[in-house]
């Protein structure tokens with residue numbers, strides 16, 4: 001069902017998404033290998049996995065940082081069209097992550113690019129995943 005305006009079956013992806021804030025107030029967006037949109041660090045929650053455990057796992061897999069509970073705050077659940085997969089929506093558990101000063105980000109293989117955006121600046125220059133637009137607003141920017 002595509003190209004005729006009909007809506008096919010929609011699949012929901014359960015994901016975690018991190019609104020990552022550096023000590024100077026800049027926010028981290030990443031672009032995964034082979035994809036176009038910038039988005040939050042995160043990814044799919046595995047079957048039987050708790051959302052917080054998924055956040056810790058994805059964070060370490062993507063940027064090489066082990067988070068402490070004190071660095072993390074729950075933002076809530078957000079729904080949005082999935083950025084990279086047509087006919088999918090995301091059901092995202094979103095968290096604010098405040099990086100301690102001096103935290104080194106080590107970009108891992110699945111990421112192609114990362115940017116530190118100034119949340120006061122319009123982010124129109126980057127193609128943003130729909131969820132990221134909502135999260136930037138929800139995070140107060």
Ligand SMILES: Nc1nc2c([nH]c(=O)n2[C@H]2C[C@H](O)[C@@H](COP(=O)(O)OP(=O)(O)OP(=O)(O)O)O2)c(=O)[nH]1
Pocket residue numbers: 013015016017032039040041042043044045081082083084085088090129130131132
């Ligand atoms: N990580 C992340 N994924 C997002 C965001 N917004 C959004 O639509 N998505 C979508 C993109 C993908 O369709 C899906 C995440 O899947 P993924 O493939 O990146 O997750 P993963 O790291 O678990 O990868 P894999 O095991 O499937 O290879 O959620 C976001 O802000 N962050």
